[in-house]
Every structure is written in structure tokens, then in C-alpha cells.
Amino acid sequence: MRVKTVLVFVIAFFFFFCFFSACTREDLEQVEISDHTAEFAFPLFSTDLLMKDLMLNILNDTLSGDTLYINPDNSMTLIYTGDVAEKKATDIFNFLENGLVPIPDSVSTSPIQAPDGVTVTRADIKSGTITLIIYNNTPDTVSGIFEITQMSANGVIFKYPFTVPPTPSTVWISPPIDLSGNILLSGSNILEFKYYAYNKEGVRIEFPSINGGFAPVFVSFQNLTFSYLQGYWGYSSYPLTRDTIEIDLNQTNLDGNVKVKNPKVTMRISNSWGFPTRGKIKYLSFIGKDGTEYKLNSTIFVDDAVDFAFPDFTKDEVGQTKYTYLKMDETNSNIAEIFNAQPTRLVYEVEGISNANLDPNVIGFLTDSSTIKLSVGVELLLEGSADNFQTDQTLDLDFGTYSALDTTEIEAVEFKLVTENQTAISAAVQIFFLDENENKVDSLFVGGPQFIMNAAPVNAQGIVSGVTRKENFIPMTVARFERVRTTKKAVLQAAFTTADGGQIPVKLLATDQVVIKMGLKVKTRL
Amino acid sequence: MRLSTLLLFLFLCFDLSAQQELMLQSAPELWHSNATNPAFFPQEKRLVIGLPAYALDAAHSGDLTLNDVYAKRNGIRYIDFSEAINKLDPENTVHFDQRIETVSIGLRLSKKWALQAGHANRFTGAVTYPKDLPALLWNGNAPYIGKTLNIGPKIALFNWNEWSVGAMRSFGNLTIGAKLKFLTGVSALESDENHHKAEIYTNPDIYQLTLNTDYAFNSSSIISAFDTAGYGFRVSLGSLNGKAFTANTGIAYDFGFNWQLTKRIRVSASVLDWKGKINWTENANYYKSNGTYEYEGAVFPGTDIINGGDSLDFDSKIDTLNDIFKFVKTPKEFSTSLPTRYYASFSFMLNARWTFGASFYKQSGAQTHSALGFSARWSPIKWATIAAMYSVDDRSVANIGMQFILKPGPFQLYLMSDNLANVFTPRNTPALNIRAGASLVF
Numbered sequence: 010m011r012v013k014t015v016l017v018f019v020i021a022f023f024f025f026f027c028f029f030s031a032c033t034r035e036d037l038e039q040v041e042i043s044d045h046t047a048e049f050a051f052p053l054f055s056t057d058l059l060m061k062d063l064m065l066n067i068l069n070d071t072l073s074g075d076t077l078y079i080n081p082d083n084s085m086t087l088i089y090t091g092d093v094a095e096k097k098a099t100d101i102f103n104f105l106e107n108g109l110v111p112i113p114d115s116v117s118t119s120p121i122q123a124p125d126g127v128t129v130t131r132a133d134i135k136s137g138t139i140t141l142i143i144y145n146n147t148p149d150t151v152s153g154i155f156e157i158t159q160m161s162a163n164g165v166i167f168k169y170p171f172t173v174p175p176t177p178s179t180v181w182i183s184p185p186i187d188l189s190g191n192i193l194l195s196g197s198n199i200l201e202f203k204y205y206a207y208n209k210e211g212v213r214i215e216f217p218s219i220n221g222g223f224a225p226v227f228v229s230f231q232n233l234t235f236s237y238l239q240g241y242w243g244y245s246s247y248p249l250t251r252d253t254i255e256i257d258l259n260q261t262n263l264d265g266n267v268k269v270k271n272p273k274v275t276m277r278i279s280n281s282w283g284f285p286t287r288g289k290i291k292y293l294s295f296i297g298k299d300g301t302e303y304k305l306n307s308t309i310f311v312d313d314a315v316d317f318a319f320p321d322f323t324k325d326e327v328g329q330t331k332y333t334y335l336k337m338d339e340t341n342s343n344i345a346e347i348f349n350a351q352p353t354r355l356v357y358e359v360e361g362i363s364n365a366n367l368d369p370n371v372i373g374f375l376t377d378s379s380t381i382k383l384s385v386g387v388e389l390l391l392e393g394s395a396d397n398f399q400t401d402q403t404l405d406l407d408f409g410t411y412s413a414l415d416t417t418e419i420e421a422v423e424f425k426l427v428t429e430n431q432t433a434i435s436a437a438v439q440i441f442f443l444d445e446n447e448n449k450v451d452s453l454f455v456g457g458p459q460f461i462m463n464a465a466p467v468n469a470q471g472i473v474s475g476v477t478r479k480e481n482f483i484p485m486t487v488a489r490f491e492r493v494r495t496t497k498k499a500v501l502q503a504a505f506t507t508a509d510g511g512q513i514p515v516k517l518l519a520t521d522q523v524v525i526k527m528g529l530k531v532k533t534r535l
Numbered sequence: 536m537r538l539s540t541l542l543l544f545l546f547l548c549f550d551l552s553a554q555q556e557l558m559l560q561s562a563p564e565l566w567h568s569n570a571t572n573p574a575f576f577p578q579e580k581r582l583v584i585g586l587p588a589y590a591l592d593a594a595h596s597g598d599l600t601l602n603d604v605y606a607k608r609n610g611i612r613y614i615d616f617s618e619a620i621n622k623l624d625p626e627n628t629v630h631f632d633q634r635i636e637t638v639s640i641g642l643r644l645s646k647k648w649a650l651q652a653g654h655a656n657r658f659t660g661a662v663t664y665p666k667d668l669p670a671l672l673w674n675g676n677a678p679y680i681g682k683t684l685n686i687g688p689k690i691a692l693f694n695w696n697e698w699s700v701g702a703m704r705s706f707g708n709l710t711i712g713a714k715l716k717f718l719t720g721v722s723a724l725e726s727d728e729n730h731h732k733a734e735i736y737t738n739p740d741i742y743q744l745t746l747n748t749d750y751a752f753n754s755s756s757i758i759s760a761f762d763t764a765g766y767g768f769r770v771s772l773g774s775l776n777g778k779a780f781t782a783n784t785g786i787a788y789d790f791g792f793n794w795q796l797t798k799r800i801r802v803s804a805s806v807l808d809w810k811g812k813i814n815w816t817e818n819a820n821y822y823k824s825n826g827t828y829e830y831e832g833a834v835f836p837g838t839d840i841i842n843g844g845d846s847l848d849f850d851s852k853i854d855t856l857n858d859i860f861k862f863v864k865t866p867k868e869f870s871t872s873l874p875t876r877y878y879a880s881f882s883f884m885l886n887a888r889w890t891f892g893a894s895f896y897k898q899s900g901a902q903t904h905s906a907l908g909f910s911a912r913w914s915p916i917k918w919a920t921i922a923a924m925y926s927v928d929d930r931s932v933a934n935i936g937m938q939f940i941l942k943p944g945p946f947q948l949y950l951m952s953d954n955l956a957n958v959f960t961p962r963n964t965p966a967l968n969i970r971a972g973a974s975l976v977f
Contacts, residue, residue, distance in 0.1 A: 043606060043615035048677035050742035052832030062838050427741055528741030528832070530677050 046420060048532045053424075055526035060391075060432055061085065061519040080390075083518040087389040089355075094250030096361065098238075098282055098379040107231060111224035112202045115215050121198045126243025126364075132193040134160075135377060137233030138185035144225040145173040145181060146217055153206035155228075160200075162191045171204075185231065202228060235377065239322070242284040242363045242373045249288065250383050251358040256295075269393040270514040272348045274305060274355065276335035278317045279382045283327060284373025286381060287365040289314045295352035303352060307342035309335055316365075317381070322372050357385055392471060395434070396511030401502045406442070408494045420532040422490045424453075424483040428462040429524040431476045433508045433515035435464040442496035451492045453483060462523065464508040464515075471508075471515040555592045555632075557894040557908040557926055558938045558951040559970055560880050563793060563803065565940065565947055566641060566974040569651065570634065571878050572791035572805035573701050574712030576641055576649050577947075580976045585639030585653060588972025592953075593631035594930055595966070597624050616673045623666040630661040630902055636972065639699075651701045651714070654779075656721075659874070660692035661902045671735065676744070680737045687726075687733030687750050691902070692757065693871055694721040695813055696779055701789070708795040713788065720755065720783030720813040723871055727751035730823065744830040751823035753869040755783060755815040758822065783819075787811030787873055804879040811873030821867035828861065874900030888914050894924075904929055908936065908953065918942040926953055930966055947974040 061079070078086040110119045123129050141155050152172040160167040167188075173181040193200070204226060206214050216225035274293075280286060290313040295303040309315060317333045320326035339345035361381065364371055428436075439458035442450045461481050465473045485493070507515045559568050563575040566583045570590075577583060603619040605612055639653025667684035676684075701714030730751035737744055752758075791805030875898070882892035890912040898904040908926030915921075924936035931954075938951040953968040 043608075043613035045615065045617065045673070047673065047675035049675040050677040050680055050737055052738075052741045052743045052830065054833040054835055055741070055831060056835040056837050056839075058837040425741055522837075526741045526832070528743075530742070532677075533675075535673075 044534055046532050047535050048530060050528060050530045053527040053529050055524065058523045058525065059519075060517050060521035079519045083520050084516050085391045085519050087391060088386050089254050089256055089389075090384060090386040091252040091254045091355075091357070092250070094252065094359070094383045096247070096249060096381050098375040099377065107233070108229070110200075110202065110228045110230070112204065112226040112228060113218065113224035115205070116201065116203050117224075118199050118201050121193075121195065121200060123198055123240075126245050127240060128198050128243075129238055129240040130194070130196060130372075131237070131239040132235045133237040134188045134191045134193065135234045135236035136189050138187055138231045140185055140229040140231065141169060141171060141183040142227040142229060143171065143173045143176075143181045143183075143216060144219055145176045146219070146225070147208065147214070148175055149208040150174045151206045151208055151214065151216070153204055156203040156205070157228075158201040158203060159195045160188070160191045160193050167191055173206075188233065237327075237374065237376050239372065239374045241369070241371065244365060244367050245363045246289070247361050247363075249359045249361045249381070251292070252356075252385065254355040254357075254385065254387055256353055256355065256387055256389075269348050269389050269391075271339055271390060271392070272344055273388040273390075274337040274342070274344060275386045275388055276333075277384045277386070278333040278335075279330050279380075280317045280319050280333065281328070281330040281376070281379045282363075282373070282381050283320050283322050283375060283379065284371060285319055285364055285366070285368070286317045287314050287362040288317055288383070289360040289362055290357070291360050292356060292358035294356055295347050295350075296354045296356060297350050297352050301350070303343075303347040303350060305337060305342060305344060305347065305355075307337040307344075309337065309341055314362075314365075322374050327374055328376060355385070355387055359383055391517035392514055394507045394511045394514050395505050397437075397504045397506055401500055404499045404501060406497055406499050408496075416487055416491050416494075418534045419487050419490070420534060421487060422485050422532070423530045424485065425528040425530070426461055426481040426483060427478065427524075427526050427528075428481075429476055429478050430462045430465050431473055432517065432521040432523055433464050433467045433471065433473050434462075434505045434517075435460060435508075436462040436506075437504045438462075439502045441500040441502070442493050443498040443500060444495075445497050447498060450496050451489055458502065458504065462525075464506070467508050467513075467515050471513065472518065473515075473521060555896055555898075555904065555906050555928065555953055555968060556590060556970055557896055557906055557953050558910070558922065558924055558936045559590075560803075560878050560894045560896070561882065561892050561908075561910045561912065561922065561924065562920070562938060562940060562949070562951075563801075564942075565949055565972075566639070566976060567636060567947075567949075567970075567972045569639070569641065569712075570636065570655070571807070572712065572793060572803055573651070573714040573789045574703050574710045574791040574793040574803065574805070576643065576651075576703060576710070576712075577976050580641075581643045582977040583639075583641035584975040585636060585641075586973040586975065587638070588634075588636040588970065588974075590634040590636075590970040590972075591631070592968045593629070593633075593966065596628040598622060599627075616669060620666065620670050620673060623669070625666050626663060627666065628661060628663045630904075631659065633658040647705045649703045651699070651703070651712075653697075653699050655697045655699070656694070657697060658692075658694045660690070662688055662690050662692070664688035676735065676737045677742075680742065681739045683734050683736045685732070685734050687731045687748075689728075689731050690724055690726045690752065691871075692722075692724040693813070693873075694723070695719060695783075695785075696721065697787070699789075709792060710794075711790075711792045713790050716787040716789065716808075716811070718785035718787055718811065718813050718873075719779065719781050720785065720815055720817075720871075721778055721781060722756040723754065723783075723813070723815050723869075724757045725753045725869070725871060727753070727821075727823075730825070733824070741832065743832070744828075746828045746830075748824040748826060748828070751821065751825075753815070753819065753821055753867065755817060755819045755869075756781075758820075782817040783813055783815045785811065785813035785870075791878075799884045801882045801884075802880070805877070807876040807878070808873040809875055811875070812870055813873070814868065814870045816868045819866065819868045821865045821869070822862045823865070824862045826861065872900065874898050874902060890914075894926075906953070908934075910936070910938075912938070918944075922951075924953065928953075936968075945975050945977055947972075947976055949973075 078088055080086060108122060121129055145151055150172060155169040155171060157167045169186055171183060206216060208214050219225055278288065290310055293305045295305060297303060315335060318331035320329040320331055337344055437458040437460045440453040442452065444450050459481065461479060463477045463479050465477045466475045468474045556571055559565065560571045562568050564577055566577055566585050567588045568575045599619055599622050603622055604614050604616060606615045607613070634655055634657050636653065636655045639651065641649060641651040643649040665685045668686040668688060671679065671684055671686055696719045698717040698719070699714050701712060703710055703712035730749050732749040734747040735744065788809045789805065789807045790809065791803065793801065793803040795801050877897045878894065880892060880894040882890055884890045892910045894908045894910065896906045906926055906928035908924045910922055910924035912920055912922040918941060920938070920940040922938035926934045926936060928934060934954040936951065936953040937955040939949060941948045950971045952970070954966065
């Protein structure tokens with residue numbers, strides 16, 4: 010009995026010991042962590058697209074002179090402008106700048122070298138000189154005074170004393186005589202030159218003519234400029250400008266229809282010429298994508314011409330600038346009809362005509378700063394409609410850490426694309442992922458673009474009155490994710506349609522924006 | 536530390552160690568019972584050499600068991616936390632105490648005096664963690680989109696060496712003993728009671744992450760760095776290899792008495808780790824994460840998209856997640872107090888074979904614990920004893936402990952547990968208590 014008890018006890022002891030040892034070893038050493046799937050969710054990116062930036066981008070693509078004007082109500086006006094054509098008066102009306110006037114007798118006259126149709130009654134000399142040239146073939150030294158009767162300074166008639174020795178084999182030339190500040194006054198475009206010459210006995214003489222009958226006295230004008238001209242300007246025509254305005258809003262090579270509500274063409278003329286000038290529209294047409302010409306007709310033109318405002322001499326408006334604004338819109342022209350064809354450029358040519366009415370009583374003036382400037386613009390208030398208007402953008406991509414992930418443990422990924430749209434535009438989007446050689450590797454959506462953004466609601470004025478949020482879940486297989494995450498470029502193609510399927514015009518405001526953001530869920534085995 | 540390792544640590548740490556030792560307290564004839572009362576010394580023995588002993592007491596709150604974690608497929612045992620996470624309470628606590636006695640010696644100088652010395656390594660800790668933490672680590676954040684997850688655990692982990700010397704003095708039938716313990720801290724990790732908030736929120740919008748933290752902890756030689764790169768939250772650990780001597784030092788005291796009131800009746804009591812405190816100076820740092828961190832992904836300026844002039848570079852953006860917790864590491868010494876433990880026992884020897892007794896245990900400090908047990912010991916032969924104990928503690932009112940002691944010649948061999956069922960079916964229980972050891976007595 011005693012041996013049996015001990016035996017049972019020892020067996021129990023070892024059973025206890027062995028069981029615990031085995032159990033511990035199995036539990037702690039021969040186990041593995043079970044494969045299981047965990048799912049992680051991360052934000053990827055967000056971006057905030059402002060309508061103002063989008064439109065500025067369109068402008069920056071082409072002409073530097075284009076502007077996006079933010080109106081007080083935050084609406085935006087795209088203004089395409091052509092080069093400013095500027096004509097200075099001196100570019101057109103050059104006279105008496107340089108010249109040599111013979112004076113055969115002691116009293117001689119010479120016409121002012123003015124352009125055709127122009128009669129100068131007053132000319133204020135700003136700068137320049139004259140030189141007196143005398144051939145004294147008498148044996149005596151001759152002294153005297155040279156006078157220009159129509160030229161005076163501060164009321165004193167211009168006179169120049171001279172003493173000329175005998176010059177049988179050459180001529181005597183006076184030093185340059187500064188004429189600054191002198192005023193020429195003439196009622197008939199005629200200048201009268203006189204000289205009073207006396208020999209040593211004090212007897213008035215005339216210089217004898219040179220052999221062959223050439224005048225012994227000359228007056229040479231050098232670099233004469235005028236600060237003011239006054240007179241009669243008769244009929245004269247001259248080219249003002251010919252230019253082209255590119256309307257790049259319609260110059261994409263993509264599909265779609267954009268209708269702009271109430272487009273305008275404006276002309277702005279600033280004129281400081283002191284006589285009537287008429288603008289003659291020689292050419293004013295929009296050109297379509299296919300080269301079709303659409304002539305812009307407007308009731309503001311009479312016989313394709315319009316008179317520019319000008320500073321009136323009779324109203325003592327010398328030195329002033331007058332402005333003429335011309336606006337061609339749907340109320341006075343066929344521009345709305347033209348824009349339905351989405352023209353791509355405006356070509357215009359304008360000619361200037363002075364005193365087109367041939368009024369003989371018109372007294373005009375010019376100053377040395379008188380110019381006429383003409384600028385033409387196309388103003389597009391961003392209010393309209395678009396239907397499937399497409400654009401694209403290529404972006405560099407770098408998935409960074411994501412491109413180095415070990416995808417062998419990844420089971421699936423799902424992108425979540427969220428748009429918060431505060432514009433009246435819906436968008437269907439497709440993103441093509443390109444490799445380093447710009448070959449298409451994959452696309453974000455299988456089977457074509459998808460609407461990722463619904464237009465925000467608009468009120469009766471076509472102004473956005475809310476925000477539309479849309480969530481898009483884009484599952485992607487691991488194989489596709491493997492391809493996409495190594496790409497280096499993405500081509501974003503978007504097709505925009507305004508509210509109600511592009512059927513109603515909406516107004517785009519500078520404050521309109523779209524928030525686009527994306528998150529990622531990754532199911533991975535751990 | 537990988538995610539799975541961290542989860543294992545949370546769930547399985549009760550496989551590590553033990554401290555409540557009612558059964559050992561009821562066997563004063565074992566030399567290793569001296570660990571529960573410095574007045575215990577095997578009767579009529581002059582020289583005692585303590586061979587290695589191992590003790591473990593660990594528990595997880597609630598009903599979680601290892602079977603909830605283990606799965607067996609194709610003959611291979613796997614750990615799968617899916618079921619375990621479902622069984623967790625909103626807040627869960629793991630506590631454990633491990634004692635490894637490497638060597639000890641006792642020498643009875645006379646009938647009145649005896650001396651003792653020894654070394655032990657102890658590892659104690661408690662982790663209170665919210666259910667959200669393992670759920671997040673195991674399932675990822677996607678299942679919890681739109682919910683705020685609280686992931687800040689309260690942690691107290693300490694590993695130290697005890698170098699003890701002691702003496703006991705007998706006054707007739709009363710023996711009193713005292714032990715001075717020189718403590719050398721190996722490693723410590725203690726969260727700051729005032730800063731243990733860590734919340735993570737995944738926004739349903741595009742899964743933006745918001746982390747709201749006010750979390751701090753002291754660490755000595757456990758955490759060396761935080762690396763939150765990639766999708767996980769990786770913690771770099773310092774070496775856990777115990778060093779015998781470190782600059783982290785402290786002192787603790789054990790006191791006890793053993794009074795043989797009559798030939799049959801004995802009472803004893805002890806206070807352990809009294810005034811125990813370790814000053815941590817070696818690799819001691821204070822880590823703090825405080826603030827709200829929002830990760831919204833890359834933010835590309837709209838003009839870049841419109842103009843196409845810049846690259847959409849995700850690389851630099853995702854890297855910001857690496858530092859999302861932004862733990863600030865500040866060198867800072869700190870001190871920790873050992874929980875003070877109390878034992879009291881009573882025994883009545885019915886005859887040479889049967890002894891009945893009662894033992895009481897209480898632990899004070901940050902993690903309080905108490906237990907009361909009633910035992911019956913049977914010694915069918917002189918060199919073998921088997922005992923059973925019924926005990927109640929903070930976790931259960933139905934613990935059946937067992938004790939097996941063999942004393943062939945100068946050897947003392949024993950296995951014991953305060954809860955036998957846990958030992959034999961550890962995978963069905965949320966707690967474990969066991970002790971084993973050997974000694975040579977002469």
C-alpha cells in the first residue's frame with residue numbers, strides 16, 4: 010500500500026511537470042501569427058480650383074495684353090485686346106522741318122511746305138535753327154539786318170544783324186540762329202524774308218545775283234520742331250491700324266460647344282488732334298475655326314464710319330484729349346449670332362480721315378503731343394453655357410513612397426474621389442496615366458470618363474446658390490494599382506457642361522471654386 | 536516591435552510571470568518560502584543552497600483566454616486576434632509578476648541565529664489598455680472611419696535585480712527575520728498618470744487623420760526610439776537583456792516572523808518590499824506627445840493643377856506621417872516604488888500526515904491585490920507532500936491550488952500553483968499562477 014501510494018504520487022508529479030512543460034513549449038514557440046486582412050485608410054491629396062485662376066490660365070496661354078476683369082459683383086469679364094494703334098500728329102503732318110529757301114531779292118516770299126489740304130496760320134517753334142548764307146561779290150564789306158516778317162518772339166519781329174566781307178570765291182555763313190520761342194503767323198501759308206544791306210558808305214544795296222541768276226542769299230532751316238500748329242485742315246486720309254485679336258477661349262482643338270451670353274466688341278479712341286477726324290471701318294470681321302468670315306455689322310456705323318470726338322479750337326480745348334467709346338453688342342450688331350459660331354479671331358482695319366466733310370471753316374490745331382489712339386477689344390462676360398466642352402492638362406506625377414510599397418501583401422485598393430463644387434459646371438473626367446515614354450499605361454476609370462462633379466444649383470440669375478458634393482468610389486485591382494503607382498505623368502481630360510445640361514446660361518464668378526480631394530483605402534495582409 | 540508583437544504583448548503577457556504565492560506561504564519547510572517571509576528557514580537544517588526557482592502570476596481582465604487567440608489550421612497553430620478583440624471590454628488590464636530566483640544560500644549559525652543571501656530577478660507590470668488599441672493595430676483604421684479611437688494605454692513595467700542579505704533570530708518559538716535588498720533596475724516603462732490620452736480619428740471625408748495626444752511616459756532602457764513610418768506604428772526597443780548591475784539603484788526591506796505557538800499551531804506574517812524604491816538614471820528619458828496632429832494628405836495648389844507647371848509629388852507629403860506622434864524625448868531621471876506585499880498565515884497540524892492552514896495576501900500600491908486561501912496538506916511519506924488550497928482573490932472565488940513537494944535526501948523539489956485548473960488548461964483561462972524550484976538542504 011505504501012509503495013503504491015508513493016508510485017501514484019511520483020506519477021502525478023511527473024505528469025504535472027511534463028504537461029506544463031509541453032503545454033508551454035507548444036503555446037509559446039510553435040505558433041505563428043495568422044494571416045489576416047487589415048484595411049487602412051489615408052488621405053491622398055486635395056486641391057482647390059478657383060474659377061479665377063482657371064480663366065487667368067486661359068488668358069496667359071496667349072496674349073499678354075488680355076485681362077480678366079473682376080466686376081464688383083464678382084462676375085468676370087474676359088477682355089481680349091488688340092495692339093493699341095497710336096498715330097502722332099507729327100507722323101502725318103511733317104513740314105518745314107528742314108529746308109533751304111532762296112532769297113533772290115531784298116524782299117522775297119516763300120510758301121510754307123505744308124501737307125496737301127493744310128493751311129497753317131500759326132506755328133509755335135519749339136526748337137531748331139536757321140542759318141543765313143550770303144554770297145558777297147561786291148568789293149565792300151556789307152552790313153545789314155535780316156528779317157522774317159511773320160516770325161516774332163514776344164511781339165518782336167525776328168531780325169538778325171550781319172556783316173559780310175567780300176567773298177568773291179566763297180560764301181559767308183552765319184552761325185546757327187536759335188529760333189526757339191518764335192512764333193510764325195501767316196494767313197496764307199506764305200513767309201516773307203527781307204534783308205537790309207548797306208555798303209561802307211551807308212548806301213542800301215542788294216547783293217548781286219550769282220552768275221547764272223542764282224540767288225545770292227539763302228536761309229537754311231535745320232531741325233525745326235513746333236509745339237503748336239494752327240490752321241485749316243482739309244480732307245486727308247491716312248491708315249490708323251490693322252490688327253487681329255485672338256479669341257483663345259474658342260481656340261482649343263477639342264470638342265464641345267460654348268455659348269457666351271452677350272459678347273461685346275468695343276472700340277476706344279482717345280484723340281487730342283484738334284480737328285475733326287472720322288474713322289473709316291475698312292474691315293471688321295470675325296473669323297471662324299474653318300476660316301469662314303463673319304462680318305460684324307453694327308448700327309453705330311454710318312457708311313462703315315464713325316466720327317471721333319476731338320478737342321475743339323473754338324471751345325478753347327487745346328491740349329485736351331477727347332474719348333470715343335464704341336460698343337457693339339447684341340443690341341446694335343449681329344455679334345451674338347456670330348459668337349454662336351465660336352469665332353477664333355477678330356480682324357479689323359481702320360482708316361483716319363481729317364475734315365471728312367470738307368468744311369472750309371474748320372480751324373484746327375495740333376500740339377507736339379497730339380495723338381490719336383485706337384484700341385479694340387472683345388469683352389466676354391463669363392456668362393453662358395457649355396455642353397461637353399473639353400479641355401486637358403498634363404501633370405507630372407510622383408507617387409513617392411507609394412511607388413516603393415510592397416504590393417505583394419496588398420489585396421485591393423479603393424480610391425475615394427470627392428468633389429465639392431461651387432460652380433455651375435459639371436464635369437466628366439478621365440485620367441490617363443503615362444509612363445516615362447508618355448505611353449498610356451492605364452486610366453483611372455475603366456470604360457471611359459465618368460461624371461465626378463455635378464453642377465451646383467443656380468438661381469434665376471444664373472448665379473451659383475449652393476455647393477454640390479459628390480463622392481466617387483473607384484476600386485482598383487492590385488495589378489492595376491501596381492501599374493499606376495509607377496507612372497510619371499497624368500493627362501487629365503475634363504469635359505464641362507453647365508447647369509441643366511448646358512441649356513441655360515450661367516454666370517461664372519471669380520469666387521466660384523471646386524474642391525477636389527482623394528483618399529485611399531488599402532486592404533493588406535498582415 | 537512589430538504590430539503583431541505588440542498585440543502578443545498585450546494579450547499573452549500573462550504567460551510570463553507570478554507573484555501571489557499563497558501555496559508557497561503555506562509550506563515554510565521549503566527554502567524558497569523564505570521569499571515570502573524572511574523568518575522561514577527549514578527546520579533543523581544548517582546549510583541551505585537555493586537552486587533556481589521560477590514563479591509566475593499573471594492575469595488578464597475579463598474572460599479572455601488563450602483559446603480566443605489560438606487557432607489551428609493544417610496542423611499549424613496560429614495566433615488570431617479577431618475573436619479575442621471581440622471579447623475585450625472597453626478597457627482591459629493585464630498584470631503580471633515574475634520572479635526568477637537564481638541562487639541563494641542560508642546558514643544557520645546557532646539555534647538562535649541564521650544568515651541568508653541571494654539574488655533574484657523580478658519583472659512586474661500592469662498594462663491597462665483600451666479595446667480600441669488592439670482593434671486598430673489588428674484591423675487597421677478603415678473599419679473605424681468616423682469614430683474616435685482611444686488608443687492610449689496606461690503602462691507600468693519594471694524589471695530589476697534583487698541582491699539580498701538577511702538574518703533571523705529565534706526567541707524560543709518565535710523567529711523574526713529581516714532582509715535588506717539592494718535593487719538594481721534593468722528597465723522600466725511607466726506612463727504618466729496625468730498624460731495618457733491618445734486619440735485617433737479617421738474622417739469619413741477622404742480619410743483625413745486626426746491624432747489628439749496628451750501622452751507621456753518615463754522609460755529606462757526599454758524604448759529607444761519611435762518610428763511611425765509607413766502604415767504601422769513601430770517602436771524600437773532597447774535591449775531587455777538583464778544586466779546584473781546598473782546605475783539604477785534602490786533599497787527595499789523584508790520583515791517577518793514565524794511563531795510556533797504550540798506543537799500544532801503556527802502563525803506567521805511578513806512585510807515584503809517595504810520602502811522599496813528604485814531611482815532610474817540609466818538611459819532614463821521622458822517621452823511626451825502633446826497636441827493635435829492633422830494629416831490631410833498632400834495639398835496641391837489649384838494653380839499648379841490648372842497651369843500644369845508643377846509635379847504632383849506625394850513623396851514628401853506622406854513622410855509627414857512618420858512624425859505624426861512627434862514624441863519629444865527629454866532626458867529625465869525618475870523613481871518608482873515597489874508595491875508593498877503582506878503575507879499572514881496560520882497552520883494547524885492535525886497529525887504527522889495532515890496539516891490545515893489559512894493564508895492571506897495583500898498587495899498595496901498602484902495595483903492592489905488581495906487573496907485568502909485555506910489549505911490542506913498531506914504527507915503520506917516523510918519526503919513527499921501534496922497539498923490543496925481553496926482561495927478567493929480579486930478575480931475569482933473558485934481557485935483550487937495544488938502543491939507537490941518531494942524531498943529526497945538533501946533535495947527539495949516542488950511544483951505548485953494557486954490555481955491548478957489554470958495550469959493544466961492555460962488556454963482556457965485568463966489567469967495563470969505557478970511556481971517551481973529546487974533547493975539543497977543540509
